[in-house]
Amino acid sequence: MTDDVFSEISDFTHTIAGEYIKKFAYPFEALAGLKDFILSAGAQLSSEFAQVSEGVWVHKSARVAPTAYLGAPAIVCAGAEIRHCAFVRGSAIIGENCVVGNSTELKNVILCDGVQVPHYNYVGDSILGYKAHLGAGAITSNVKADKKCVTVKYGDKVISTGLKKLGAILGDFTEVGCNCVLNPGTVIGRNTSVYPLTSLRGAYPPDCIIKSGDNVVKRKN
Numbered sequence: 001m002t003d004d005v006f007s008e009i010s011d012f013t014h015t016i017a018g019e020y021i022k023k024f025a026y027p028f029e030a031l032a033g034l035k036d037f038i039l040s041a042g043a044q045l046s047s048e049f050a051q052v053s054e055g056v057w058v059h060k061s062a063r064v065a066p067t068a069y070l071g072a073p074a075i076v077c078a079g080a081e082i083r084h085c086a087f088v089r090g091s092a093i094i095g096e097n098c099v100v101g102n103s104t105e106l107k108n109v110i111l112c113d114g115v116q117v118p119h120y121n122y123v124g125d126s127i128l129g130y131k132a133h134l135g136a137g138a139i140t141s142n143v144k145a146d147k148k149c150v151t152v153k154y155g156d157k158v159i160s161t162g163l164k165k166l167g168a169i170l171g172d173f174t175e176v177g178c179n180c181v182l183n184p185g186t187v188i189g190r191n192t193s194v195y196p197l198t199s200l201r202g203a204y205p206p207d208c209i210i211k212s213g214d215n216v217v218k219r220k221n
Contacts, residue, residue: 005154008189008206009171010129014113015095016041016077021110027127027169028152028161034108035091038073048078068100077113108165112172126167128174129190135178140167142184150185154203161185171206191219 006026012018020037021030042057049057055072058064064082071090076082079097086100089107094100098111101118109123112130117123119136126140142165144150150166152159168182171190176182178196188194189206200213207219
Protein backbone atom coordinates (compact mmCIF):
# COMPACT_ATOMS: atom_id res chain seq x y z
CA MET A 1 0.00 0.00 0.00
CA THR A 2 1.13 3.54 -0.69
CA ASP A 3 0.91 6.91 1.08
CA ASP A 4 1.41 7.52 4.77
CA VAL A 5 -2.28 8.15 5.43
CA PHE A 6 -3.08 4.55 4.50
CA SER A 7 -0.02 2.97 6.09
CA GLU A 8 -1.36 4.15 9.47
CA ILE A 9 -4.68 2.33 9.10
CA SER A 10 -4.09 -1.38 9.70
CA ASP A 11 -1.90 -4.29 8.69
CA PHE A 12 -5.13 -6.21 7.96
CA THR A 13 -3.98 -9.35 9.71
CA HIS A 14 -7.29 -9.57 11.59
CA THR A 15 -9.57 -10.34 8.67
CA ILE A 16 -10.03 -13.19 6.23
CA ALA A 17 -9.80 -10.53 3.51
CA GLY A 18 -6.31 -9.43 4.58
CA GLU A 19 -4.31 -10.85 1.68
CA TYR A 20 -6.98 -9.69 -0.74
CA ILE A 21 -6.80 -6.09 0.54
CA LYS A 22 -3.00 -6.09 0.45
CA LYS A 23 -3.02 -6.72 -3.29
CA PHE A 24 -4.16 -3.16 -3.90
CA ALA A 25 -2.30 0.14 -3.74
CA TYR A 26 -5.14 1.59 -1.65
CA PRO A 27 -7.50 -0.42 0.58
CA PHE A 28 -10.60 1.21 -0.87
CA GLU A 29 -9.80 -0.45 -4.21
CA ALA A 30 -10.73 -3.79 -2.62
CA LEU A 31 -14.38 -2.73 -2.39
CA ALA A 32 -15.02 -2.80 -6.14
CA GLY A 33 -14.45 -6.56 -6.39
CA LEU A 34 -15.63 -7.52 -2.92
CA LYS A 35 -18.69 -9.43 -4.10
CA ASP A 36 -16.63 -11.76 -6.27
CA PHE A 37 -14.03 -12.22 -3.53
CA ILE A 38 -16.68 -13.27 -1.01
CA LEU A 39 -18.20 -15.80 -3.39
CA SER A 40 -14.77 -17.28 -4.11
CA ALA A 41 -13.66 -17.31 -0.46
CA GLY A 42 -16.97 -18.69 0.76
CA ALA A 43 -16.70 -21.72 -1.47
CA GLN A 44 -13.37 -22.59 0.17
CA LEU A 45 -14.34 -22.17 3.82
CA SER A 46 -13.94 -25.05 6.27
CA SER A 47 -16.71 -27.26 7.58
CA GLU A 48 -16.92 -24.95 10.58
CA PHE A 49 -19.04 -22.71 8.36
CA ALA A 50 -22.57 -23.54 7.29
CA GLN A 51 -24.02 -22.23 4.05
CA VAL A 52 -27.34 -21.01 5.42
CA SER A 53 -28.59 -19.78 2.04
CA GLU A 54 -27.19 -19.31 -1.44
CA GLY A 55 -23.99 -17.26 -1.11
CA VAL A 56 -24.23 -16.79 2.67
CA TRP A 57 -21.82 -18.59 5.01
CA VAL A 58 -22.09 -18.40 8.80
CA HIS A 59 -19.64 -19.89 11.29
CA LYS A 60 -21.28 -22.39 13.58
CA SER A 61 -20.26 -20.41 16.66
CA ALA A 62 -21.82 -17.16 15.40
CA ARG A 63 -25.14 -16.02 16.83
CA VAL A 64 -27.71 -14.68 14.38
CA ALA A 65 -31.05 -13.38 15.63
CA PRO A 66 -34.04 -14.90 13.81
CA THR A 67 -35.16 -11.37 12.89
CA ALA A 68 -31.84 -10.45 11.25
CA TYR A 69 -31.52 -10.40 7.46
CA LEU A 70 -28.41 -11.77 5.76
CA GLY A 71 -28.27 -10.91 2.08
CA ALA A 72 -25.88 -12.61 -0.33
CA PRO A 73 -23.02 -12.74 -0.60
CA ALA A 74 -21.86 -12.60 2.99
CA ILE A 75 -19.50 -14.34 5.38
CA VAL A 76 -20.09 -14.23 9.13
CA CYS A 77 -17.04 -15.40 11.06
CA ALA A 78 -16.54 -17.18 14.39
CA GLY A 79 -18.07 -15.65 17.49
CA ALA A 80 -19.86 -12.85 15.65
CA GLU A 81 -23.22 -11.65 16.94
CA ILE A 82 -25.89 -10.41 14.52
CA ARG A 83 -28.61 -8.88 16.65
CA HIS A 84 -32.35 -8.25 16.30
CA CYS A 85 -33.37 -6.58 13.04
CA ALA A 86 -29.86 -6.13 11.69
CA PHE A 87 -29.96 -5.66 7.91
CA VAL A 88 -27.00 -7.08 6.00
CA ARG A 89 -27.77 -6.16 2.40
CA GLY A 90 -24.94 -8.17 0.89
CA SER A 91 -21.27 -8.07 -0.11
CA ALA A 92 -20.32 -8.10 3.56
CA ILE A 93 -17.54 -9.76 5.52
CA ILE A 94 -18.28 -9.74 9.25
CA GLY A 95 -15.14 -10.71 11.14
CA GLU A 96 -14.60 -12.81 14.23
CA ASN A 97 -16.35 -11.57 17.39
CA CYS A 98 -17.96 -8.64 15.60
CA VAL A 99 -21.24 -7.16 16.84
CA VAL A 100 -23.84 -5.97 14.33
CA GLY A 101 -26.69 -4.50 16.27
CA ASN A 102 -30.32 -3.52 16.23
CA SER A 103 -31.33 -1.71 13.03
CA THR A 104 -27.75 -1.54 11.80
CA GLU A 105 -27.43 -1.75 8.01
CA LEU A 106 -24.36 -3.05 6.18
CA LYS A 107 -23.61 -2.97 2.45
CA ASN A 108 -20.37 -3.75 0.60
CA VAL A 109 -18.22 -3.71 3.71
CA ILE A 110 -15.32 -5.42 5.39
CA LEU A 111 -15.56 -5.50 9.17
CA CYS A 112 -12.26 -6.72 10.56
CA ASP A 113 -12.31 -8.91 13.66
CA GLY A 114 -13.73 -7.38 16.82
CA VAL A 115 -15.57 -4.50 15.14
CA GLN A 116 -18.68 -3.23 16.90
CA VAL A 117 -21.48 -1.46 15.05
CA PRO A 118 -24.11 -2.17 17.70
CA HIS A 119 -26.79 0.54 17.59
CA TYR A 120 -28.57 2.16 14.62
CA ASN A 121 -25.51 2.43 12.38
CA TYR A 122 -25.28 2.59 8.60
CA VAL A 123 -22.01 1.27 7.16
CA GLY A 124 -21.78 1.24 3.38
CA ASP A 125 -18.83 0.81 1.01
CA SER A 126 -16.41 0.94 3.91
CA ILE A 127 -13.62 -0.94 5.68
CA LEU A 128 -13.47 -0.91 9.48
CA GLY A 129 -10.21 -1.97 11.10
CA TYR A 130 -9.58 -4.34 13.99
CA LYS A 131 -11.74 -3.55 17.04
CA ALA A 132 -13.06 -0.31 15.55
CA HIS A 133 -16.27 0.87 17.22
CA LEU A 134 -19.11 3.11 16.06
CA GLY A 135 -21.22 4.76 18.75
CA ALA A 136 -25.01 4.74 18.52
CA GLY A 137 -26.32 6.50 15.43
CA ALA A 138 -22.90 7.01 13.81
CA ILE A 139 -23.03 6.50 10.05
CA THR A 140 -20.85 6.40 6.97
CA SER A 141 -22.17 8.59 4.18
CA ASN A 142 -21.06 6.96 0.95
CA VAL A 143 -22.39 9.14 -1.89
CA LYS A 144 -21.58 12.80 -2.56
CA ALA A 145 -24.46 15.22 -3.02
CA ASP A 146 -23.29 15.98 -6.58
CA LYS A 147 -22.94 12.24 -7.32
CA LYS A 148 -19.36 12.73 -8.54
CA CYS A 149 -16.56 10.28 -7.80
CA VAL A 150 -15.32 10.36 -4.22
CA THR A 151 -11.88 11.76 -3.45
CA VAL A 152 -9.72 11.32 -0.36
CA LYS A 153 -8.12 14.57 0.77
CA TYR A 154 -5.25 15.04 3.19
CA GLY A 155 -3.02 18.07 3.39
CA ASP A 156 -2.51 19.39 -0.13
CA LYS A 157 -2.97 15.98 -1.71
CA VAL A 158 -6.13 14.63 -3.32
CA ILE A 159 -6.54 10.97 -4.27
CA SER A 160 -9.18 10.25 -6.87
CA THR A 161 -10.77 6.92 -5.98
CA GLY A 162 -12.74 6.45 -9.19
CA LEU A 163 -15.64 5.32 -7.01
CA LYS A 164 -19.04 6.99 -6.88
CA LYS A 165 -19.69 5.17 -3.61
CA LEU A 166 -17.12 5.18 -0.82
CA GLY A 167 -17.85 5.59 2.86
CA ALA A 168 -15.01 5.44 5.38
CA ILE A 169 -11.77 3.59 6.00
CA LEU A 170 -11.21 3.28 9.76
CA GLY A 171 -7.99 2.21 11.42
CA ASP A 172 -7.57 -0.40 14.12
CA PHE A 173 -9.04 0.57 17.52
CA THR A 174 -10.81 3.64 16.11
CA GLU A 175 -13.54 4.96 18.42
CA VAL A 176 -16.30 7.01 16.80
CA GLY A 177 -18.73 8.81 19.10
CA CYS A 178 -22.50 8.75 18.96
CA ASN A 179 -24.31 10.40 16.04
CA CYS A 180 -21.19 11.19 14.04
CA VAL A 181 -21.33 11.51 10.25
CA LEU A 182 -18.33 10.21 8.32
CA ASN A 183 -18.66 11.90 4.94
CA PRO A 184 -17.64 10.14 1.71
CA GLY A 185 -13.93 9.34 1.60
CA THR A 186 -13.21 9.78 5.31
CA VAL A 187 -10.02 8.04 6.46
CA ILE A 188 -9.12 7.77 10.16
CA GLY A 189 -5.80 6.44 11.43
CA ARG A 190 -5.51 3.75 14.09
CA ASN A 191 -6.01 4.49 17.80
CA THR A 192 -7.93 7.70 17.11
CA SER A 193 -11.10 8.76 18.93
CA VAL A 194 -13.84 11.03 17.60
CA TYR A 195 -16.09 13.18 19.78
CA PRO A 196 -19.86 12.64 19.47
CA LEU A 197 -21.88 14.75 17.01
CA THR A 198 -18.86 15.35 14.78
CA SER A 199 -19.02 15.62 10.99
CA LEU A 200 -15.81 14.46 9.33
CA ARG A 201 -14.35 14.57 5.84
CA GLY A 202 -10.84 13.95 4.57
CA ALA A 203 -8.04 12.06 6.28
CA TYR A 204 -7.05 12.11 9.96
CA PRO A 205 -3.83 10.92 11.59
CA PRO A 206 -3.39 8.04 14.03
CA ASP A 207 -3.18 8.36 17.82
CA CYS A 208 -5.32 11.48 18.00
CA ILE A 209 -8.52 12.86 19.48
CA ILE A 210 -10.83 14.56 16.99
CA LYS A 211 -12.95 17.16 18.78
CA SER A 212 -14.39 18.61 15.59
CA GLY A 213 -13.64 18.36 11.90
CA ASP A 214 -10.76 20.82 12.22
CA ASN A 215 -9.83 20.41 15.89
CA VAL A 216 -7.47 17.46 16.14
CA VAL A 217 -5.10 16.97 19.07
CA LYS A 218 -2.40 14.37 19.56
CA ARG A 219 -3.24 11.77 22.16
CA LYS A 220 -1.08 12.03 25.28
CA ASN A 221 0.96 8.95 26.17
